[in-house]
Amino acid sequence: MLRELVRSxxxxxxxxxxxxxxLDRRSFLMCxxxxxxxxxxxxxPACASPSALSSQSGQQTQNDEQFVVEAKFYEKLPNKKIxxxxxxxxxxxxxxxxxxxxxxxxxGGIYHSLVHSRVCAAHxxxxxxxxxxxxxxxxxAFSIATAGCNVxxxxxxxxxxxxxxxxxxPADYAPPQRIAALARQFxxxxxxxxxxxPVVFSEFLMDTADAGHQAGVRSxxxxxxxxxxxxxxxxxxxxxxxxxxxxxxxESYYAKVVTGQLKPVLDTLVTLRKMGKWTEIVYLVVPTxxxxxxxxxxxAQWVKANLGTDVPxxxxxxHPEYLLKNLPITPVPTLxxxxxxxxxxxxHFVYIGNVPGHPxxxxxxxxxxxxxxxxxxFTASTLLIRKDGSCPFCRHLIPGIWHA
Amino acid sequence: xxxxxxxxxRDFLRQCLTGAVALGASRxxxxxxxxxxxxxxxxxxxDPLLRxxxxxxxxxxxxxxxxxxxxxxxxxxxxxxxxxxxxRRLVRPGDRVGLxxxxxxxxxxxxxxELVEAICERLQQAGIKTGDIVVWDRDSQEMERAGFKLSIGxxxxxxxxxxxxxxxxxxxxxxxxxxxxxxxxxxxxxVLINIPVLKDHDGAGVTIALKNMYGVIHNxxxxxxxxxxxxxxxxxxxxxxxxxxxxxxxDATTAMYEGGPAFKPEHSWKCNGLLVSSDPVALDxxxxxMIERKRAEKGLKTLExxxxxxxxxxxxxxxxxxxxxxxxSCIEVVEINAEV
Numbered sequence: 001m002l003r004e005l006v007r008s009x010x011x012x013x014x015x016x017x018x019x020x021x022x023l024d025r026r027s028f029l030m031c032x033x034x035x036x037x038x039x040x041x042x043x044x045p046a047c048a049s050p051s052a053l054s055s056q057s058g059q060q061t062q063n064d065e066q067f068v069v070e071a072k073f074y075e076k077l078p079n080k081k082i083x084x085x086x087x088x089x090x091x092x093x094x095x096x097x098x099x100x101x102x103x104x105x106x107x108g109g110i111y112h113s114l115v116h117s118r119v120c121a122a123h124x125x126x127x128x129x130x131x132x133x134x135x136x137x138x139x140x141a142f143s144i145a146t147a148g149c150n151v152x153x154x155x156x157x158x159x160x161x162x163x164x165x166x167x168x169x170p171a172d173y174a175p176p177q178r179i180a181a182l183a184r185q186f187x188x189x190x191x192x193x194x195x196x197x198p199v200v201f202s203e204f205l206m207d208t209a210d211a212g213h214q215a216g217v218r219s220x221x222x223x224x225x226x227x228x229x230x231x232x233x234x235x236x237x238x239x240x241x242x243x244x245x246x247x248x249x250x251e252s253y254y255a256k257v258v259t260g261q262l263k264p265v266l267d268t269l270v271t272l273r274k275m276g277k278w279t280e281i282v283y284l285v286v287p288t289x290x291x292x293x294x295x296x297x298x299x300a301q302w303v304k305a306n307l308g309t310d311v312p313x314x315x316x317x318x319h320p321e322y323l324l325k326n327l328p329i330t331p332v333p334t335l336x337x338x339x340x341x342x343x344x345x346x347x348h349f350v351y352i353g354n355v356p357g358h359p360x361x362x363x364x365x366x367x368x369x370x371x372x373x374x375x376x377x378f379t380a381s382t383l384l385i386r387k388d389g390s391c392p393f394c395r396h397l398i399p400g401i402w403h404a
Numbered sequence: 405x406x407x408x409x410x411x412x413x414r415d416f417l418r419q420c421l422t423g424a425v426a427l428g429a430s431r432x433x434x435x436x437x438x439x440x441x442x443x444x445x446x447x448x449x450x451d452p453l454l455r456x457x458x459x460x461x462x463x464x465x466x467x468x469x470x471x472x473x474x475x476x477x478x479x480x481x482x483x484x485x486x487x488x489x490x491x492r493r494l495v496r497p498g499d500r501v502g503l504x505x506x507x508x509x510x511x512x513x514x515x516x517x518e519l520v521e522a523i524c525e526r527l528q529q530a531g532i533k534t535g536d537i538v539v540w541d542r543d544s545q546e547m548e549r550a551g552f553k554l555s556i557g558x559x560x561x562x563x564x565x566x567x568x569x570x571x572x573x574x575x576x577x578x579x580x581x582x583x584x585x586x587x588x589x590x591x592x593x594x595v596l597i598n599i600p601v602l603k604d605h606d607g608a609g610v611t612i613a614l615k616n617m618y619g620v621i622h623n624x625x626x627x628x629x630x631x632x633x634x635x636x637x638x639x640x641x642x643x644x645x646x647x648x649x650x651x652x653x654x655d656a657t658t659a660m661y662e663g664g665p666a667f668k669p670e671h672s673w674k675c676n677g678l679l680v681s682s683d684p685v686a687l688d689x690x691x692x693x694m695i696e697r698k699r700a701e702k703g704l705k706t707l708e709x710x711x712x713x714x715x716x717x718x719x720x721x722x723x724x725x726x727x728x729x730x731x732x733s734c735i736e737v738v739e740i741n742a743e744v
Contacts, residue, residue: 079663081606091628094606095666096508102625152626154582160573163623167543167567259626323575323582 011130011143011158011194011222066173067118067166071104071111072203073231080109086231087150087199088264101200102165103148115146116204119179120161120171121195124186126378130194130222131353132280133363134312134400135241137373137380141220142183145195146171146204150226151260153247154323155286162196176204176211183217189404190240194222202227202235209238225268226260232268233275241278241401244269248283248290249299257289257324266302273307278401280312282353285330285338287318296338300345309348310399315339316353332358349399367396443736444686444729445480446679448694449473451742454657454676460518461657466678467522469742470653473680474526476738477651488529494650495595497531502593502648503539506600506616507550512667514550515599516655519678523597523653524561538562540588542619562592571622579638583621589644596648598684602675602691603660608632609707609714611665612691613652613684614640614727636716637725640684646727652687654679661698673698685720685728686735692717693732 073086080095084104091099093106103115125143127136147169149162156162161169174182183191191212193205198221209219218240225244227235236242246265247258254262272279283299285291303311315338317330335352339360342350352360356377363373363385370393374382384392385402451469456462471487478490495501503523505515524537535558541547544554544565555563569591571584589596600616607628608615614636618624627635640646656679662671675694681687692714696706707713721730729735 079668080666092606094664097665098625100625100628102623163626165622165625168571168622259629323577 011125063173064114064167067116067171068112068114069116069203071113072206072234073228074111076109080106082106082109082111084111085228086202087226088228088261089150089226090228098165099150101148101150101197102163103146103200113201113203114166115148115201116207117173117175118146118166118171118204119144119174120147120166120169121145122174122182124188125192125194127190127192127220128375128378128380130192130220130243131282131314131316131351132220132241132243133314133351133373133375134280134349134398134402135220135278136189136401136404137383139190139404140186140188141190141192142179142186142188142217143192143194144174144179144208145193145198146201147196148200149197149224150200151197151224151258153259154257155284155318155320156322157319158195159322176208177215179208180211180215180217183212184215188217190218190220192220192222197226198223199227199231199235202231206235206238213238224258224260225265227264227268229267229271232271236272236277237275239277241280242272243280243282244272246281246283246299249295249302250290253290257286266306270306273311279307280314282314282316283338284316284318285335286324287327287330287334289327291330291334291338293337293341296341297345300342300347303342304346309346311347312349312351312400313342313347314351314353315342317355319354336360363398365391365394365396365398367391368394370394372398443734444681444683445477445736445738446681446683446686446690447473447476447738447740448677448679448690449476449740449742450675450677452676453742455674461516463518463521465742466516466518466657467525469678470519470522470526472740472742473653473678476740477680477682487526491526491530494597495527495530495532497533498536499532499595500536500593501527501532501538501595501597502588503537503597503599504589504616504619505539505541505547505550505552506611506619507541507543507546507552508619508665509601509603509667510546510549511551512669513601513603513658513660513664513672515601516657517551519653519655519657520552520599523599533559534561535559538564538588538592540564540566540586540592542566542586542624544568564588566619576642576644578641580635581621581627581638581642583623583639583642585642585644586620586622589620589648593648595650596645597650598652600652600654601659602654602656602679602694604662604664604671604695605712605714606664607712608636608716609712610688610692610695612654612679612688614688614716614720617645620645631712631715633716634719637720637722637727640720640727641725649684651682652680652684654687654691656691656694659695659698661695661702662704683728683735685717685730688714688717688720689730689732689735690737 075083082093084091084099093099098105105112122144124140127139127141147161147164147166198205212219220241221239222243251262254260315335339350348366352358361375362371372384389402390397449469454465474487474490478484478493484490507514566586569587575582576585598613600613605611617639656675656677659675660672717730720727
């Protein structure tokens with residue numbers, strides 16, 4: 001059970017909630033109990049079902065039209081066609097057709113999002129599960145998703161929601177104010193947009209972030225960073241912290257395994273840096289496909305040169321899933337090799353993820369080398385960083401947002 | 405002692421091998437056999453009076469046109485001398501037959517109701533139980549908008565979309581494609597008759613038989629880049645589709661040469677025809693040429709010149725896929741016209 005829960009390849013949905021199986025009241029209670037047991041240290045409700053989102057609890061509200069709003073990022077073309085300007089794919093979409101993401105549809109020359117307030121997954125997760133290690137450690141995030149994704153990673157662990165159309169997945173109508181209220185109800189200082197790909201539900205993300213801020217709840221996003229610059233500035237400009245899945249440091253990998261491009265993701269990271277957004281990077285190490293020394297070194301050098309040495313970089317363990325079941329789990333020595341290379345290049349905060357109990361899950365002061373945050377599973381069990389963000393031993397300033 | 409001449413060990417082995425090849429071939433889908441041996445036959449049937457003096461298709465004339473097309477398709481060995489005999493070559497009592505229609509374009513450019521009714525009529529006459537015929541597409545609402553009346557359960561012809569029964573949980577994968585298949589395909593049918601329409605597609609070039617299988621999977625939006633190549637070919641390689649596919653009856657009563665896949669009346673024409681073949685690749689290649697001819701007639705550029713030539717049709721015929729023939733020299737186009 002624990003092993004299932006700690007895997008994060010992208011961020012995996014908790015296994016006790018199948019998106020294709022709507023929960024009844026009994027299942028919801030069992031789900032909550034099971035999650036509460038697994039994540040017992042948190043001492044908070046660990047699971048909220050979509051049913052709990054609906055003001056009419058337990059009632060499926062699949063009226064497709066209530067989730068439809070005009071999309072924000074597109075350009076009209078002749079003959080009722082449109083060009084989507086949300087992600088670098090720039091889908092040219094004819095009337096009655098959808099973009100690559102499957103959740104945006106051209107209706108008579110007007111482009112629409114079909115997933116505003118259409119929440120297909122909702123959970124209370126430790127923020128370390130995103131993973132964000134330098135942002136409010138030990139807190140929980142009210143984590144939500146809609147269907148859809150603008151890439152198609154062959155290793156996706158949440159493919160059953162990310163690669164589906166919204167009509168194919170049970171969902172509830174949960175408007176932004178309702179999400180913000182639930183986050184407060186569950187004592188979550190943050191709302192996390194995660195599990196599938198938040199880029200594709202940008203309109204909902206923006207409105208919910210606004211509602212959250214009005215209610216005193218912050219917003220974080222777990223994203224592939226495959227987004228156009230204008231949309232990035234507008235949508236992720238409303239975020240308080242960002243985690244980007246940098247899936248490889250090679251264009252060919254992005255083309256073959258991700259069905260996307262590397263360059264726009266690197267541009268996203270640079271822009272987020274300029275915007276002053278707290279950003280962490282996850283690199284899923286897939287055996288034989290993106291695990292060479294040269295790639296690790298190239299990545300670390302690029303991060304140092306473009307983002308600085310203080311950006312947390314997480315090397316995480318791959319598990320065979322979806323269309324990539326023929327490869328083994330990433331050996332721990334491979335992850336340690338990646339970390340050693342990034343450390344040697346001068347990055348200060350290089351972590352190993354998805355390996356419970358590994359010492360590289362902890363945060364150490366880059367100056368005095370003392371341990372400052374100890375993590376057990378997804379829990380920050382020890383947090384020694386001072387209120388002003390400095391090391392209690394040498395007063396070195398540790399980058400991050402450590403306390404609410 | 406046997407009076408028969410004894411075969412040598414070499415002859416015996418040769419005969420066994422020949423037999424094995426013949427047996428193996430007989431179990432292959434017909435399009436693949438055609439790709440390996442004879443020409444693929446595509447029947448192009450026209451009836452200029454299909455609509456009489458009105459705008460709707462005349463039910464009796466389309467039944468008659470369908471009968472003539474089926475006869476032309478199956479009378480190659482001259483043992484098929486009636487339309488019903490042709491249908492009996494295709495299905496057997498006990499089969500559960502799926503009719504995969506195309507309804508995305510609404511009433512203007514969807515599989516024709518009268519045609520589907522005519523096919524259902526002949527299937528029943530060939531011994532298929534009424535309740536074992538399923539008319540289906542991706543979405544029930546789209547089917548209704550195209551004029552189909554939903555029917556679920558009972559002894560009637562079944563008619564509903566994949567949204568009513570969902571998709572398989574497990575992925576079916578081949579090459580570039582990994583998708584969940586409609587349970588209508590996997591659980592309600594063992595025989596598939598494809599009933600696409602003939603139309604232009606802004607991304608893929610044309611959408612006819614092969615691409616109509618996008619309506620079978622849960623994630624078609626993932627397979628539109630690069631003019632749908634090689635996705636369409638890879639999708640049609642899935643065993644669940646390939647082993648069920650028996651025949652394509654393309655509805656070309658109304659066709660579109662530009663502006664698809666949504667219906668654009670200004671770019672459509674009353675083609676008043678049907679295309680029938682067991683080889684979906686040959687049928688697509690033939691339909692593609694028809695659309696190109698119409699484009700030329702209207703003074704439009706070729707699809708190649710517009711950089712949207714349907715390359716997936718060529719891929720479907722390549723050595724990896726062998727789903728049928730696209731080389732014109734390997735396709736026998738049989739043109740028939742209805743009696744006036």
